[in-house]
Amino acid sequence: MHISSGRWLLGLGLALLTALLWGILPVKLKQVLHFMDPVTVTWYRLLVSGALLFIWLRAIGRLPSFKPLGHKGKGLVALAVLGLVGNYVLYLIGLKLLSPGTTQLLIQTGPIMLLVGSILVFKERFTLGQGIGLVIMLAGFVLFFNQRLAELFTSLGAYTMGVLTVLLASLVWTFYGLSQKQLLTVWDSRQVMMVIYLFCALLITPWAHPLQILQLDPVHLLLLAACCLNTLVAYGAFAEALVHWEASRVSATLALTPLVTLATVAITAMLWPEHVQAEQVNLLGYGGALLVVVGSAFTALVPSLVSGWRARKAARAII
Numbered sequence: 001m002h003i004s005s006g007r008w009l010l011g012l013g014l015a016l017l018t019a020l021l022w023g024i025l026p027v028k029l030k031q032v033l034h035f036m037d038p039v040t041v042t043w044y045r046l047l048v049s050g051a052l053l054f055i056w057l058r059a060i061g062r063l064p065s066f067k068p069l070g071h072k073g074k075g076l077v078a079l080a081v082l083g084l085v086g087n088y089v090l091y092l093i094g095l096k097l098l099s100p101g102t103t104q105l106l107i108q109t110g111p112i113m114l115l116v117g118s119i120l121v122f123k124e125r126f127t128l129g130q131g132i133g134l135v136i137m138l139a140g141f142v143l144f145f146n147q148r149l150a151e152l153f154t155s156l157g158a159y160t161m162g163v164l165t166v167l168l169a170s171l172v173w174t175f176y177g178l179s180q181k182q183l184l185t186v187w188d189s190r191q192v193m194m195v196i197y198l199f200c201a202l203l204i205t206p207w208a209h210p211l212q213i214l215q216l217d218p219v220h221l222l223l224l225a226a227c228c229l230n231t232l233v234a235y236g237a238f239a240e241a242l243v244h245w246e247a248s249r250v251s252a253t254l255a256l257t258p259l260v261t262l263a264t265v266a267i268t269a270m271l272w273p274e275h276v277q278a279e280q281v282n283l284l285g286y287g288g289a290l291l292v293v294v295g296s297a298f299t300a301l302v303p304s305l306v307s308g309w310r311a312r313k314a315a316r317a318i319i
Contacts, residue, residue: 011245023260143288
């Protein structure tokens, strides 16, 4: 079993960096989507990230071998590829229909779906505390969408379709997450991501339009490059954070991501109102977003808190 290094301050810094990068990502992507379609943007992100990982692993002599995988392992690679490429494309389709803040908040359902999937597939425990965290999250979503609940449940307009698309993106990401968890028993995280990124890029190549990049002005070209590097650096920081800090605490820190997105949109909308539209959310909605973050963090922290409490109780019993 992996034991963290104990350098919690470094782990916290890396987790906060990940939350920052993931938080500002949808704001940048929203601008690039004005000139490029979701599949092409996804193709560039995956190809650049996969190619950079390939160069790095080749340089250090750590390219993965497919021999240890077997038929089951290769099936897991295929499932992970379909799950991740589906997540990336569906996320961007939803982002075209919704605001960055709404999209980023909805994508928080991904870890919850992964939790449910882990319970069903790996027979992991689901505690009462995690159930409470889930209820808090659901209450937060209801408050966040308080202005548009009637539209969500009574029509299939662009807004409702956007919400359903992002929820579907979270669902297919669960298949990627479960597959990757098993692949990590054979490869390390960098090897897994390189293989998945490159196979994903290959899979969607027939539907990508690489020449759309010629339509970008220098600013949007830089934004596309930043989106590509964001994918690589954020996941690298996330993986390194797990080396130095407990997974539950890293996950709880990453729950801040939607708040980073909402703050980024608010700031950029004030600075560049002609490019970025402010979130159409009332005070009750912002309170709901905060509840979603609290519920997500609570769900992530409960297993660690319970284990710590049991350990202290056992130690006192021995004394």
